[in-house]
Amino acid sequence: MQKPLGDFIYALREHGLPVSPAESLDAMQAVRLIGIEHPLQLRSALGMTLAKTQEHLILLETLFQQFFQLNDHTQLTSQIETADQTNLAETQESNEPQAQAQAQAQESQPSDVATDPQSNDSAGSAVASPLGQQLMDNEQAALSVAIAAAGAQSGAQTMQAVTQQSQVTYRIMRKLGNEALNQELLALSEDPEQNTRFIELKRRQQQLQQQTREYVEQQYLLFTLPKGKQLRTQNLQRVKLTNVDHHYQAQMGQLIQQAAKKLASLHSRRRKVSKRGLLDVRRTIAANAAFDGLLFHTKWKATRIERPKVLVLCDVSGSVSRVARFLLLFLHSLQDVLPKVRSFVFASDMGEVTELFERLTVEEALAEIMDRWANRPTDYGCALEDFKRLALNDIDPKTTVIMLGDARNNQSDGRSDIWQQVYQRSQRVLWLNPEGRFSWDSGDSIISEYAPYCSKVEPCNSLNDINRILNNLLKHG
């Protein structure tokens, strides 16, 4: 049982379940207690010990189905026994030189399994090659053991790409002794008397090929597919937001929400610790005067909790709209930890969308924003004037203002004087520019006009950047 359970846990980890060694040990003990007679019970026992959220539980249940190919009750038992035998065969083989071991394993396997006298028809005795004999004897259990053993050696569990499947299948077939079988088939085909036997053997060979292919495919689904997903996730975090293909946007959204959740939990914890401040000696002594000055009740200074007030201005005109989408998404998810986020969007006119975010789901809100404000020529001057009217009076020394935009203003007046007022009134002004530093101030970009009135101007074009910048924001907030 150890080997299949170990493989199962490995597969779980590949699919992103964080299974610790301690949990594996628990699972092992649970399986020992429950036994393998009742697959459903086994499944819930594994679920309880290995999966610790509902999401993981669902994943585990589907994988369980795939892994043990659970169709009826008896199959599970045989599956596990098969795997155990594979284990045995593997250890046997690792002790001896490979070629020799191969032969031995194949010889020993027929004797392992009691041959069924009825299926052992008269044709079997006339077939010479070992694989052919096994096929004619119809030893299903022994064959699947052999496939699994050969599969482990041929790297069925370490495939990198989908295209490797046929190669691995071929290797497994070779290990099983397919070449000898082919030669024999060739000899048989030349002899007209043996025609029926040839057809029968050929059919069984094709069956075996099919079985092997299915095995390899299953291994691919279990072990290789999730690896690709992990790789993609890592890449998506690094890639420029403007280059993210439309196809990946849904996945990107998920990633952003995950990141926001992580940040939120990280920082909400930090705040809680600071709730209780130092011992307030004066108040403690006063409160305990009644106890002859014995200090029974301690009084603590409360630390003032500072929640940063954040105003976000987002350029949604053509060139930056893609990045804006992600930033808005991120900020929306962050509202747990920053309850005072106000969001504004603009291309030429500016509008507040905070209420829109509260009322609608993220997707709906984003769609409406894109619909109402995007697709107009950029005019920072006009937008800033609107901003002055909308929110300038609300900016106090605890406010952080974040601007996301490329400062490409179509040659008109940028009204940097308003930006100066914003800078003077607020605690901090961050300008995140989706363009790289080298294209700043090229063409109609007027970032250098605004730059003096920003605490920081940073390029921001990947999820990692957003993450880092907001992390800093929260740390100092």
Next chain:
Amino acid sequence: MIIRHADKIKSPQRIQQSFETLGYICSDAIATAVYLACQLQKPILIEGPPGVGKTELAKKTAEYLNAELIRMQCYEGLDEAKALYEWKYGKQLLYTQLLKDQLGDVMRGAKGLDESVSRLHQFGDIFYSEEFLETRPLLQALKSDEGAILLIDEIDKADQEFEAFLLEMLSEYQVSIPEIGTIKAKSKPIVMLTSNNTRELGDALKRRCLHLYIPFPDPHLEQKIISSQVPELKADLREQLVNFVAELRELSLKKTPAVSETIDWARALLLLNVEELDRDFVANTLNLLLKFQEDIEQVTPALHQLLSDSKSSLRRAKKS
């Protein structure tokens, strides 16, 4: 945990059947969880929507194993003093006052401060011994001679610090009290933690527990539960009621009705001698099932449709 009748926890099936006789109808997964918790001596973390019988599971387990049930309700601000132990300050004060004269006798004739202090030291930590220790639920569970069922209810409501504090208790079944030392469990209790998922619990806590998620029961199981809780209710009506509640759960409500609400409603039906679910009756008693005015307002206009749906599914079930 000392279990007097080892055969009581022989297999999950046995547990499931015995719980049924106690009036707690449970699924395979729940029985397996209890079985594993007893056998592996590990805590169970029970999650699920409110009202599916998380707390009840602990109560029934205690009843089944004839063990004491110690319950600790968690809330924000719960700390060691309320969960584990506290010194009996009042008693300490009273005793020092009463023993003042005695102390005078002891100190008489002592020369200088050093000698007085060293004489005092000879008494050891009398005032910080177990006699002055006020035990709270966690310590009670550890000190129980035959092992107890410890129910830590709504752990998600407690602070993160408290969760971390529980870790030692859950994995080693011991706690450290600075003045006395480490107290080990006389007999390991069976610990059940429940959570409504108002916040994500820490990985360290989850790792130490078996994880059991109790969802809303499927209609078949729910009917069984109703028939065991309200046996007088007619089978037809019961089926109709369960179907209706299942329809309600499909809607996007602020709070979906749970099993406990279904049971309450079934009792109301019985009390009011209702033969069949009709629109007026349902509209009048909807407040037993739905706990928010918005929900009631959302459901009332759709009542007719919901009722006919539940009836037609009943007819379909009968035909098949």
